[in-house]
Amino acid sequence: MGSASPADPAVMIGGRMLRDRWARRGDPAERRGQPLVPDAASAAPVPRALLPRATVILVGLAAAVVVVFGLAAARSVVAPVVLALVLTICVHPIRRRLERRGVPRGLATGSAIVAVFALLTGFFAALFVALAQFTALLPQYADQIEAGVAAVADALESIGFGAAQAETIVAGLEPSRAIEIATGLLGGVTGVVFSLVIVLTLLILMAVDATYGPAILRQLEPRRPDLVEALAGFTRNVRRYMVVTTGLGVVQGLVNWLALVILQVPGALLWGLLSFICSFIPNIGYFIAIIPPIVFGFLAGGWPTAVAVIVVYGLVNAVVQSIIQPKVVGGAVRLSETITFVSVLFWALVLGPVGAILAVPLTLLARAVLIDADPGIRWWRPATGDVHETKELASEMSAEARAEGRAARAARAGRRRSR
Incomplete structure (x- = not known):
């Protein structure tokens, strides 16, 4: 195949596209009369990554899996820490407002902690009372629940589930299972109190450390x-x-x-x-x-x-x-x-x-x-x-798609009239 001539339409269109692109970028090389497309000798070398992209992705995924399994293994510690961190972030403005009104720093921090701990204690107390009432209430509807469970089992068998499969599915719906769960939650009061103690201790420590938070961020900035x-x-x-x-x-x-x-x-x-x-x-x-x-x-x-x-x-x-x-x-x-x-x-x-x-x-x-x-x-x-900024681009793309659709319909209508 011979080389394309300068009058080739493809070459002309390609050159026009390059000129438009460089003009939009406002490249200073064009204003100095230098060529729009540099030759291979003058082109800057493209830096090569140390590792292939696929290797970097796989290593990153492997590290993420290790971190996730580590968090899951230490959930009994990580969960209270995260909860205390979020609570500390939420009560931090209360402490700052009290300090601005002349309240000493220690008293302001203690007031915020006491307020949060009082709310947590009240919530868990109400939850304990509600679970106790539910445990006493559930036996009253045990017969109706068992009848409903039997109806669910019959419906499952009628749509193709085997008897053993249906029994396995409805086993978790038995009222005795719900009573066991509620009783287990009530019996775990010691664990709840222990978790509250951990959260309270972390709140105290994090609230005290948070007093130096703005100064630490200013040092890092x-x-x-x-x-x-x-x-x-x-x-x-x-x-x-x-x-x-x-x-x-x-x-x-x-x-x-x-x-x-x-x-x-x-x-x-x-x-x-x-x-x-x-x-x-x-x-x-x-x-x-x-x-x-x-x-x-x-x-x-x-x-x-x-x-x-x-x-x-x-x-x-x-x-x-x-x-x-x-x-x-x-x-x-x-x-x-x-x-x-x-x-x-x-x-x-x-x-x-x-x-x-x-x-x-x-x-x-x-x-x-x-x-x-x-x-x-x-x-x-x-x-x-x-997508705050992306919404504008999405609106422009939708407008362009509608304009292209109208142009295509007008073109088809013109071809039909010409026939």
Whole structure:
């Protein structure tokens, strides 16, 4: 094949594209009359990576697996530490406001710690009372629950499940199993108290150390400004998310509790507390919180009560978590729905129930340390859900697609008329 002539249309189009590209970049070489495309001799050598990209990815994944298994193995220690860290971040502004009003630093720190510990103690006391009431209440509906379990077993066998498989599936629905779980939780008061002691001790230590937090960040800022900025943004976002979610969770739990009391659903206090706890679990918490009141509402009042529970929970969840919370929290989270859902499953697997409740703060911490603190990979942030700037590009692309569609339809119409 012969070489392309200068008048070749492909060469002309390619040259025009190169000139337009360099003109948009505003390269100074063009203004000096130098060639637009440098030759091979003058081209700067491209640095070669020390390791292939595939090797780097595999090594990174292997390190991540080791870290995850280490966190899971030490969950009894890591979970209280993370909980204490989040609580310390949330109460830090209270201590600073007290100091600004002239309260001594030690008294301000102690007041914030006592307030948080009082709230935790009150919550666990209410949970203990609710579990005790549930343990006493469950035997009253044991016969109805057993009849329902038998109906579920028959339905499973009718759709093709074997008798052994159906028995295995419904074994966990037996009321005796629920009584054992509730009794085990009540019998684990010593473990709960021990966890509270650990959290309180960590709160005291972290709150004392947090008094030097701003000075430490100022020392780090000249050397690691991106890391300091990422950590500061993480604390602001986590504090706003947790405070808003806690307030809305209290409102959601109270409204659901009052509705269940009016509907005369057994165990209303426990289900209200469950609704409050599950408000911290995005996407999944609503379905966890609604199942028990539906079951006991059906046992106590039949289908009308069960439908009323579904309607009340649906309205409260739609108003609080779908309308109010996104507007109040705003850009504090900026995680995609997929990443939020996966983070709940992931952290629940690694750290247990505490991981599910603190899934969003943990994910924000991971993004702050791994992405926000490194300017070289900060461009990954839109892929995690921070699409504030991406929305403009998406709107432009949609407008371009609509314009191309109109042009294509006009062209087809013109060809049909010409025929």
